[in-house]
Amino acid sequence: MTKVVVTGLGAVVPHGDDIDNVYERVIRGENECGRITRFDPTGYACQIGSEVRYSVEAPSQVGPYSVHNHALKFTAGAADRALRYAGLEAATGDAMDRRSIVLSTGVGPANIDFLGPIALRVHGLDSDPYKSDLEAFYGQAPEQAEAQGLDEFHLDTAAPLCAVQLGAAHVYNTASACASGSHAVADAAAMIARGESDVVLAGGVCTPVTRVLVPGFAMLQALSTRNDDPAHASRPFDSGRDGFVMGEGAAMLVLESEDHAKARGATILAEVAGWGYSCDSYRLTDPHPEGVGMALCMTRAMECAGVGPEAIDHVNAHGTSTPYNDAAETLAIKKALGERAYKVPVSSNKSMFGHLIHAAGSLEGCLAVKTILGGVIPPTINYETPDPDCDLDYVPNDGREAQVDTVLKNSFGFGGMNVSVVYRRYTG
Amino acid sequence: MTAASPRVVVTGVGFASALGVGRDAVRTGLEQGSTCLLDLEERLARVPPGAGAVLDLPRKEFRNYFDTRVLRLSTMTRQTTLGCIAAGDLLVDAGCPPNGTEYADKGAYLGSFIVPPDFAKQVKAVRILAHRPDGEDTGYVLDDARLDEAMKMASAFDFLRALPNMPSAHLSIQAGYQGPACTYLGSDSSGMQAMGMAVGAIQSGLATAMIAGGAFFPFQEVHLAWQESRGLWADAGPVAQRVRPYAADRTGTLPGEGAALFYFEEREAALARGATILAEVVGFGQRFVTPGGDDDLSVRVDTLRAALPDAAPDWIAPLGLGHPELDALEAQAYQRAFGDSLGQSGLVTLVPQIGYCGPAAGPLNLVAALLAAAGEASPKRTEVLADENCSALARAMGQAGKSGPGSVVLGSSFSLDGVHAALALRVGG
Numbered sequence: 001m002t003k004v005v006v007t008g009l010g011a012v013v014p015h016g017d018d019i020d021n022v023y024e025r026v027i028r029g030e031n032e033c034g035r036i037t038r039f040d041p042t043g044y045a046c047q048i049g050s051e052v053r054y055s056v057e058a059p060s061q062v063g064p065y066s067v068h069n070h071a072l073k074f075t076a077g078a079a080d081r082a083l084r085y086a087g088l089e090a091a092t093g094d095a096m097d098r099r100s101i102v103l104s105t106g107v108g109p110a111n112i113d114f115l116g117p118i119a120l121r122v123h124g125l126d127s128d129p130y131k132s133d134l135e136a137f138y139g140q141a142p143e144q145a146e147a148q149g150l151d152e153f154h155l156d157t158a159a160p161l162c163a164v165q166l167g168a169a170h171v172y173n174t175a176s177a178c179a180s181g182s183h184a185v186a187d188a189a190a191m192i193a194r195g196e197s198d199v200v201l202a203g204g205v206c207t208p209v210t211r212v213l214v215p216g217f218a219m220l221q222a223l224s225t226r227n228d229d230p231a232h233a234s235r236p237f238d239s240g241r242d243g244f245v246m247g248e249g250a251a252m253l254v255l256e257s258e259d260h261a262k263a264r265g266a267t268i269l270a271e272v273a274g275w276g277y278s279c280d281s282y283r284l285t286d287p288h289p290e291g292v293g294m295a296l297c298m299t300r301a302m303e304c305a306g307v308g309p310e311a312i313d314h315v316n317a318h319g320t321s322t323p324y325n326d327a328a329e330t331l332a333i334k335k336a337l338g339e340r341a342y343k344v345p346v347s348s349n350k351s352m353f354g355h356l357i358h359a360a361g362s363l364e365g366c367l368a369v370k371t372i373l374g375g376v377i378p379p380t381i382n383y384e385t386p387d388p389d390c391d392l393d394y395v396p397n398d399g400r401e402a403q404v405d406t407v408l409k410n411s412f413g414f415g416g417m418n419v420s421v422v423y424r425r426y427t428g
Numbered sequence: 429m430t431a432a433s434p435r436v437v438v439t440g441v442g443f444a445s446a447l448g449v450g451r452d453a454v455r456t457g458l459e460q461g462s463t464c465l466l467d468l469e470e471r472l473a474r475v476p477p478g479a480g481a482v483l484d485l486p487r488k489e490f491r492n493y494f495d496t497r498v499l500r501l502s503t504m505t506r507q508t509t510l511g512c513i514a515a516g517d518l519l520v521d522a523g524c525p526p527n528g529t530e531y532a533d534k535g536a537y538l539g540s541f542i543v544p545p546d547f548a549k550q551v552k553a554v555r556i557l558a559h560r561p562d563g564e565d566t567g568y569v570l571d572d573a574r575l576d577e578a579m580k581m582a583s584a585f586d587f588l589r590a591l592p593n594m595p596s597a598h599l600s601i602q603a604g605y606q607g608p609a610c611t612y613l614g615s616d617s618s619g620m621q622a623m624g625m626a627v628g629a630i631q632s633g634l635a636t637a638m639i640a641g642g643a644f645f646p647f648q649e650v651h652l653a654w655q656e657s658r659g660l661w662a663d664a665g666p667v668a669q670r671v672r673p674y675a676a677d678r679t680g681t682l683p684g685e686g687a688a689l690f691y692f693e694e695r696e697a698a699l700a701r702g703a704t705i706l707a708e709v710v711g712f713g714q715r716f717v718t719p720g721g722d723d724d725l726s727v728r729v730d731t732l733r734a735a736l737p738d739a740a741p742d743w744i745a746p747l748g749l750g751h752p753e754l755d756a757l758e759a760q761a762y763q764r765a766f767g768d769s770l771g772q773s774g775l776v777t778l779v780p781q782i783g784y785c786g787p788a789a790g791p792l793n794l795v796a797a798l799l800a801a802a803g804e805a806s807p808k809r810t811e812v813l814a815d816e817n818c819s820a821l822a823r824a825m826g827q828a829g830k831s832g833p834g835s836v837v838l839g840s841s842f843s844l845d846g847v848h849a850a851l852a853l854r855v856g857g
Contacts, residue, residue: 043576064718097730101716105614106592156614156845163716169727171716171847172621173614175592183610187625190632194433215579216587277608277634279600281530284503284588293606296532300634414588415597417609 004189004272005426007261008086008254009366010203012077014050014247014353017057019081023370027399029381032353033245034230038209046223048230049209050247050354063164065157071207074250075103075158079165079201086254087266088199091167098260100170100197102188103159103252104180104204104358158205162252166201177413178318180204181251181361186275186419188255198260203252203362214246220285222322234355235382236319236348237326237390244320245354251363270369273406273424274305280416286324291332293418298336298408301420307406309340312422314377314402316368316409317394319348320355327389329410334392345402347395351381361411361419368407368423376401433631435695437857439703441795442518442641444510445686445782446481449493450517454796454805461808463668463781465682468647475652477661479670481684481783482647483510493517494602495526502585506685507540508595510788511643514687515599518639522691523703526603535607535635536599537626538689539618539642539787542592595643599689607635617714617841618642619688619787620794620849624712626692627851636697641689642788652683658844660784662750671780673748674755674818674825681749684783688791695857707798708857710836711735712850719846728761728842735850736838740769742829745797745839746821748777749784756817758842763820770820774829776800776807790841794851797839801855803831831855 014032015022033050041047052070058077060067067076083089091099159171170191176183181204188202208214217223224233224243234245261268278300280293287294302308315337318329326348334341349364356363371377376399383396405425412418443450446464447457464481467473472480490496490509493516501509515536519525588594596611608629612618619642626640646652655661662670662680672678698705713734717727746758762770776797785792799805806828814822829835833856840850 040573043573064720097715159614160716160718160846164718169715169717171614172625172714173612173618175611175613176596176609177591177593180593187610190628190634194628194632196628211575213587215575216582216584219579219582219584220587221584277535277610278532279535279597279606279609281600281604281606284594284597284601296606413593414591415593415609416600417593417597 001193002195003258004192004255005258005261006253006269006272006369007256007266008082008088009369010078010080010082010085011249011251011363011366012052012056012074013249013251013356013363014052017077017081019366019370023367023374026349026352026367026378027376029379029397029399030352031231031381033234036209039211044215045218046214046225047227048224048233048245049214050245051209052249062161065161065164071155071205072158072161075205076161076165078203078250078252079162082201082252082254083165088254090165096167096169098198099166099168100191100200101159101162101166101168102172102174102184102200102202103162104174104184105155105158106175106180106206106358162201170197176417176419177415178355178357178360179411179413179417179419180358181363182365182409182411182419182421183361185253185272185362185365185421186277189272189275192255192257198257200255201252202255203250204359205250206356206358207248208246208357209248217246224321232382234321234351236321236351236380237387237394238383239385239387241321241323241326243322244350247354247356249356249359249363251359251366253362253365268426270372271424271426272421274301274422276300276304276420278418282416284415287328287412287416289328291328291335293416294329294332294412295335297418297420298332298410301408301422305422305424307422309337311406312337312340312344312408313404314371314407315344315346316364316407317346317348318410318412319350319380321350325412329412330390330392341392345377345395345400346392347378347380349378365409365421365423368409371404371407372423372425375403377404436627436630436692436709437695437698437705438690438707438853439693439698439705440518440522440691441798442514442521442689443792443795444483444514444517445785445792446483446684447782449485449513451521451799454799457781458796458800458805458807461810465667465671465783467667472647475649476656477663477682479667479682480647483685499598499602503589504598505589506645507643508589508598510645510685510687511538511595512598512602514643514689515602515639518689518691519603528604530604530606532606533635534603534605534637535629536596536603536605536609537612537622537638537640538596538599539612539620539622540595541644541786542613599639603639615845615847616786616843617790617847617849620790620841620851621714623690623791623851624714624849627709627712630692630694637691637693639689639691641687641791643687644786644788645685646683646786647685660751671750673750673777673780674759674814674822675812676815678750678752678755680751681779681784684785686782686785686788686792688788688795690791705857706802707853707855710852710854711737714849717846719844725757725760728757728848729765731848731850732761732765732838732840736836736852739836740766741773741838742835743774743776743797743801743837744824745776745793745837747789747793747841748779750779754842759818759821770824772829773824774800774827775821775824790839790849794839797837798853801829801831801835801837
């Protein structure tokens with residue numbers, strides 16, 4: 001099987017847009033969760049988010065695609081940084097056929113905002129609300145506002161935009177909820193391993209800090225409501241955890257076949273040694289209480305990598321900070337790694353930047369690679385009170401120097417969709 | 429497909445559209461050539477294009493296809509429901525109906541499209557949020573302070589069922605599959621893409637069997653308006669004849685809802701369980717090009733040739749939307765890819781009968797073409813007065829291809845977004 005390597009990392013995330021610096025901040029345990037500023041959250045059940053609070057440098061236009069909202073800025077920015085990290089130029093001609101995009105996008109930032117133009121026209125026409133709405137809408141529609149609004153809802157141009165940046169002839173959009181970012185990485189690695197592509201830009205983008213999605217996920221009882229103490233809201237594996245914090249951003253990895261990377265003299269950062277998928281086939285919102293599906297995908301990823309539990313030096317956990325996930329993941333790690341589970345440092349990066357949903361797996365994948373290179377395992381911050389159901393070594397509160405050659409990265413999503421990826425030190 | 433990869437076969441098909449559910453519905457529809465396109469009523473009558481094709485299946489009959497105690501309808505969009513109906517049909521067709529067993533080595537990939545939630549509910553919410561600032565004659569703002577009131581329009585289920593991955597999650601739960609699961613999105617070709625990725629998953633050893641295809645529900649006001657803005661809808665002629673693929677006077681297409689799924693299986697596993705093999709996968713092609721450029725045609729040709737590099741198809745299943753430009757590009761691509769050998773091919777497109785079903789359109793057409801190639805159905809031949817660009821495919825609509833074991837079927841989906849996919853099957857195996 002063709003060996004798959006990582007040659008580029010790029011991110012536009014709450015901790016910054018330079019992935020090396022993001023890693024430095026993360027291993028210091030710096031928090032980026034705070035009160036939401038994208039809108040006024042007063043009165044909301046959850047008022048906490050992890051936002052990109054700086055001006056993002058990104059092209060305003062990529063080929064025919066306008067980079068007109070913050071989701072597309074994150075996308076174009078992260079792709080640009082990953083490609084520069086890898087030293088790749090956009091391919092042209094036949095070379096494009098050996099390049100692909102696998103991106104997890106989910107729903108764009110528009111949501112209720114995109115209905116604004118409609119609302120402006122319908123407001124006041126309330127003799128027959130429904131009829132008035134449609135007459136106002138279709139009397140003038142479809143106009144650009146609606147068309148653009150729905151494009152933003154779909155976010156369908158994000159992956160094609162990346163295809164222009166990379167010079168790629170193949171585009172896929174994955175959706176496996178919170179596992180999507182790692183799903184994109186796993187699909188990308190599988191495409192290279194099967195010989196279908198030489199270079200794949202893989203990752204995700206997510207902009208869920210919106211008027212609709214924040215209260216929506218709160219309705220699903222998935223979010224922390226620790227509104228008076230946002231910095232400590234995301235507390236994976238701690239007994240006081242009460243839900244996750246929505247995060248936004250984009251993160252991508254450049255994956256290549258080893259031969260292709262070597263032939264162009266690229267710096268190889270790490271190897272994507274294995275990947276595993278599973279589905280709980282249990283419930284839409286809750287993970288299997290015994291972690292069956294989670295354990296299955298970890299085991300599959302290790303089998304794919306040709307390693308056993310003894311080879312795993314660190315688990316980069318999904319670790320959402322929800323009561324269900326963290327207990328089930330702990331159980332699953334013990335099932336998959338056996339006694340080794342108690343010796344392996346397990347940490348959740350989400351303690352510092354919340355849950356980037358579709359981009360979570362790819363951002364944490366970037367940090368897994370950086371952990372192999374940097375030799376410091378990021379901590380799980382806000383870990384104060386142990387939970388008897390979560391009894392592993394979660395690298396509490398302080399980063400830890402360690403020789404890390406192999407990282408098992410977990411990503412689990414609503415619908416019971418699970419993906420694990422094994423990142424390994426590249427040794428030639 | 430590398431020589432070392434496991435051979436992948438099709439051992440079942442699932443079908444749900446305005447024609448009905450299952451192989452009989454396809455056979456009857458193909459042979460009669462009848463259209464299900466109708467003028468729509470009530471809300472949707474006011475929305476362009478005001479016509480389309482819907483599956484008239486009483487809700488109480490859903491339980492014929494899936495266990496409504498396990499898969500709660502309140503957690504499903506119509507798109508997901510259609511996928512589950514097709515999956516129920518598929519699993520019976522493949523000889524492996526759900527029986528409570530969990531299968532670690534099987535998975536589900538589905539292509540679909542993010543259609544915004546209920547329009548009326550959204551507008552009500554916006555009307556609560558939006559207000560004109562005091563003292564102003566024009567302009568409106570969204571008032572966050574009113575959000576709590578607006579959110580009363582929604583329930584937790586509204587958010588759960590709208591999650592993009594839900595269609596494939598439901599299929600996995602329905603079938604008891606613990607293998608890979610994913611919903612592929614982003615274009616009208618995502619159903620065909622899901623099928624290609626499923627084949628790849630089996631070839632990679634990630635699963636021994638995958639259910640894969642597409643599901644789609646277009647009847648949401650903003651979605652229809654968006655497609656109108658993209659110039660998709662036909663506007664000329666009586667509804668029943670409004671979709672005229674490859675005809676010189678074609679003006680566009682009409683929307684339809686549906687789902688089609690294939691049961692892909694490692695050949696050895698299928699033989700081991702004594703399954704009936706309908707076809708073997710010959711190849712898959714997928715290409716992207718930014719739409720509107722000089723490569724629009726050549727990339728479509730490359731897509732077809734990637735799926736079927738060394739042979740000519742006996743049956744083809746292009747989209748056949750009836751769209752002026754897209755039909756011309758499609759016909760020229762097939763002509764350039766296969767030249768005169770297309771003269772022997774039969775063509776199947778269900779779009780004039782069931783409307784354009786987005787990501788499900790390619791899989792729906794491919795199911796029908798496969799049944800024709802297998803000799804299970806004889807599509808009613810259609811004479812079309814075509815323009816020069818479309819003559820090759822118009823001719824194919826009027827003839828039957830070779831059917832029976834060994835016949836080759838090629839299905840394709842060329843999307844407005846520039847994502848193109850094609851899958852080739854050989855009958856038998």
